[in-house]
Amino acid sequence: MQDKIRMNTLLDYYESLLTAKQREICGYYYRQDLSLNEIAELMHVSRTAVYDTVSRCEHRLEQCEKDMRFVDGSEKRRRLYVKIKAAADNAEVSKLIRQCIDTETEGGQDE
Numbered sequence: 010m011q012d013k014i015r016m017n018t019l020l021d022y023y024e025s026l027l028t029a030k031q032r033e034i035c036g037y038y039y040r041q042d043l044s045l046n047e048i049a050e051l052m053h054v055s056r057t058a059v060y061d062t063v064s065r066c067e068h069r070l071e072q073c074e075k076d077m078r079f080v081d082g083s084e085k086r087r088r089l090y091v092k093i094k095a096a097a098d099n100a101e102v103s104k105l106i107r108q109c110i111d112t113e114t115e116g117g118q119d120e
Contacts, residue, residue: 019070
């Protein structure tokens with residue numbers, strides 16, 4: 010389960026670096042939680058072709074993260090924001106930190 014969560018997060022950041030077919034297959038597999046067999050039937054390809062595509066995408070997405078570190082950096086910033094918020098006595102500082110956390114985790118809006 011943790012692997013699927015990580016792959017969904019990597020897709021959030023790097024999906025545009027995959028081909029259209031790779032995005033489609035990964036979308037079915039990770040976002041819609043379809044099985045390899047279900048995807049193969051839906052796309053009229055072999056289960057092996059789907060498995061190979063998913064494997065290549067996983068490798069590609071992990072390599073992108075290794076090179077760019079967007080996901081790890083975001084997670085580190087989010088943890089720091091949580092610590093700062095816990096230490097902040099000022100309501101305005103707490104509000105700003107909450108906005109920072111939201112921006113990291115949900116694409117929050119600034120004012």
